[in-house]
Amino acid sequence: MGSSRVTIVDVAARAGVAISSASSALNGRPGVSEATRQRVQEAARELGYVPSLRGRSLSTQRAFTIGLVLQRSWDVLESDPFFGAFIGGIEQAISHRGYALVLQMGFDQQDTENRYRELAANRRVDGVLLNELRVDDPRVSLVKELGLPAVGISPDLDSFPLPYVRQSATVGVTQLVEHLVSLGHTRIAHVAGPEGYVHSRERDRAWREALVAAGLEPGPRLDGDFTYEGGRSAADRIAELDDKPTAVVCVNDLCAVGLIMRAQELGIKIPGDLSVTGYDGIALGTYVRPALTSVQATPRQVGSAAAALLLDVIDDAQARENEVIQLPAAEVVLRKSTGPVPR
Amino acid sequence: MGSSRVTIVDVAARAGVAISSASSALNGRPGVSEATRQRVQEAARELGYVPSLRGRSLSTQRAFTIGLVLQRSWDVLESDPFFGAFIGGIEQAISHRGYALVLQMGFDQQDTENRYRELAANRRVDGVLLNELRVDDPRVSLVKELGLPAVGISPDLDSFPLPYVRQSATVGVTQLVEHLVSLGHTRIAHVAGPEGYVHSRERDRAWREALVAAGLEPGPRLDGDFTYEGGRSAADRIAELDDKPTAVVCVNDLCAVGLIMRAQELGIKIPGDLSVTGYDGIALGTYVRPALTSVQATPRQVGSAAAALLLDVIDDAQARENEVIQLPAAEVVLRKSTGPVPR
DNA sequence: TTGTCGGACCGAAACGTTTCGGTTGCATAG
């Protein structure tokens, strides 16, 4: 039946060579004449031979698999569009190299750690991706302790102790602020993300520094999160402010959309009374009215680059020890949720 | 170092028994005295022994892995909340049985088929889940041809030739229609999903039959899809209808939200002029105003049940050949987007 | 002619389990 029980032994027999020669021939290794190489490959094709991952795995000490543990509750994953594209990018990078993705979900921090431990202990994966990094993320020392190859996704600048891929949010957020400043805004608020996350902090910092650079005082900074509901809540708090901002930079699109919706309910005109920006560039941002001015991140490219780097690290950890990939920064995409300062 | 090079040979040596005895002892098989079992387990614990998945895999002919290929473009996955919870459910069901999930994305139908073939050919997975089933889905005969254990997710009724898990949409959609009828609506439209999908068809059929059962003529049926944009487009088409419906049943929440947004832009009051319902019960439905009346599906439970069934099928394909798991039907959740028929 | 070199090829070990058949030794039945 379609199911292939044919092994390299069969191929070798058919080609009339030793198993070792068949192996060399098929893997393009030297030590076989061109003639026999042809003959072996022919035999393999005729028999429909596909190398057994299990045999290779045991022999080469590789799982041909990389791991990704999502340390988020599944209901957060519901609303965050990052992952689909991110995973698609990973796939694209690894599948043609014979690798596959093992995806796990960590319920909480402890659970997540345990999953990394287990992945390492039974050697199910050859390496892991660390995304959604926290400040001083414990996973970093964990993978070091476990001797598990790993690459980080957009870590805190400079001193990150693992190879990593980075897409700057600073550039985009800075452009956003500059755009608002050029529209005459002087009081520009920020709805920030949860404290512990590296990407919350980067966006917060970029917002603050861009304002300082423009000679403006960083306007009110509101605690928030990455959710729609967080945006709604922020709108309520802004509405109660004495000295209201005329623009608000939200930590992500979902939050911005929530803020817009609630603001409109409160009778605040967007962008007439208040300009709003997001971050991520998710589809939803183009659906709402006014369409959301945002920063277009490219999670697909991030996933692809990170996975490719991880495979390189697995191949030669030493050589890639401090490798860093800087992706083109996410760029601003101007839409309709920002406008001139009201007067 | 944390990295365990310790094998069952070491454990056996330490316990002073043969490898085979150590294996039996650790796996709870008979043939070892209680005393030596203790001794072996003690030794294993002291050495921090973790069985090598690779060795087991080769020996038992199992990968300890199941596969899921998402046959959707990554941008669709962006907006559809089903997957996060679904995958979470799978994880929950398999991780404690020592299994892991291999996730792949199929770019198009052909690509998807190739991925199943490859998964089967190199035996990377022990079985696969078939979700997002199409009418006459080619994957069904494919897995049969490949001899790959598989279970279907909510297939077309009755005659599905593989074990499957099913959560009825019929009950929920019927309740939705009955609810609308009880509010006095007599002209109830449906924005349907893409033709080829089994779940589109089931919802369409349920809507139609519920109306017939209520003695009403099935109102206009509009082609649509599962997207926000599709909902907006449907709103435009409804607005142009001569004989406008007073209620519309959308194929899913995202579509319904799009419809509501666009309808409101057109000056149509929801639910004053038009009642709208969705399907899925995603978080977004509770964010919009009016909050969306919908049907609360439980993708997490679906994933969990399907994965558990697949593991059973892998263990004993014969015994489970025609096994079916019916989950409790998704139930209506009434919110604010439906109201009495306008008069 | 003989010795050396290197390319082509082969056999066997190694990876880490599980499993199967066989051996031991003790208890019990005859």
Add this chain to the structure above:
DNA sequence: CTATGCAACCGAAACGTTTCGGTCCGACAA
């Protein structure tokens, strides 16, 4: 006291690769 049976235990094969060391043989140099 011997035969039988059974529990406990062991050795070795098997899973399917890759890799390492070695053999063979022809070509070339001395």
